[in-house]
Amino acid sequence: MLDAAVRYAEERHWDVCPGTWLEAVEGAERCSCGDTGCAAPGAHPSGPDWAGRATGSGAAARRMWSRRPKASILLPTGHAFDTIDVPESAGFMALARMERMGLPLGPVTHSPDRRVHFFVLPGAAAKSEGLVRKLGWQAAAIDLTARGEGAYVTGPPTRIGGYGTVQWVRRPTAANRWLPDAEELISPLAYACAREAADTRDRSR
Structure with missing residues (x-):
C-alpha cells in the first residue's frame, strides 16, 4: 500500500x-x-x-x-482527474469497443462492487449529465455516474473487506499520462450502459 x-x-x-x-x-x-x-x-x-x-x-x-x-x-477526484463509473459488463463492453476505435484512454480500474472507473480530465462530473442527455438518455436511468470535486475513487491494491481487491484494468503508464476528455468517451459508455439497462429489464420480465 x-x-x-x-x-x-x-x-x-x-x-x-x-x-x-x-x-x-x-x-x-x-x-x-x-x-x-x-x-x-x-x-x-x-x-x-x-x-x-x-x-x-x-x-x-x-x-x-x-x-x-x-x-x-x-x-x-476533481483535481488531477474525474472518473466516469459504469456497471462491470457495460464497462468492459465499452472498453473493447473504444480500443477497436482507437480512442485515447486513460487508466481504468475495476472495483469489487462490479463497477468500472474510467479516468478522464477534470470537469467530467459537471457536464456528463448534459452529454448523456444529448444522446437521448438520462445518466441515472442507465447507471452512468461521474465523480468530481469532493468525491474519490479507491486506488489499487486496496482490498474491500471480503469482497475483493480494486484492480487496474488499464494501468497508469507514460502512454496514458494525458487523459481523455469526457466528450471522447461518453458515447460508447452511454451506449453500453443503455444496452445493459435494456437487457436487465428484459431479463426481469
Missing part, C-alpha cells in the same frame, strides 16, 4: 489520502471505523476532513502510510 500510494503521488502527481483499514477482531476482519455493518469495510474515508488530509507529496505519503501501513488508498 505504501509503495502504491507513493508511486501515485510521485509518478502521476495525484493526490492520495489514507482511508480506513481492515482489523482482525475475534478471528474476523472488520473495518477500522468500528461499524460491523460497514458497506465498504477498510476502504472509505476515516473522517469528514479526509479531503484536507490528501497530499500530492511522495514524502508525505510515505510518512502517512508508514504510520498506517494497512490504510486504504483514496484518490480524490
